[in-house]
Amino acid sequence: MIRVYSHYSVTTLSNTYLIGFPSGEAILVDPSVFDAELLDLIEGHHYTLRGVLLTHNDESHLLGLRPLTRVYGQ
Secondary structure, eight states: OOEEEEEEETTTTEEEEEEEOTTSEEEEESOOOOOHHHHHHHHHTTOEEEEEEOSSOOHHHHTTHHHHHHHHOO
8 A cells, every 4th residue: 555644844845745655655746855754654654765856946845855875876
């Protein structure tokens, strides 16, 4: 079953979504902030992050990309 989790950032006032697949892989949608809570969401469900989907080019949806790539690589 595909699972969708939401993560709200009070810093950017935006949502990030984690979509987890039965294979154990996941993608992030609009990673506005990459913080400990989002990391716990990914790691706590034992997902392997495979990609990022950006719905549009808005800084509030892109701020988490740099720390995300530092943790998970390119």
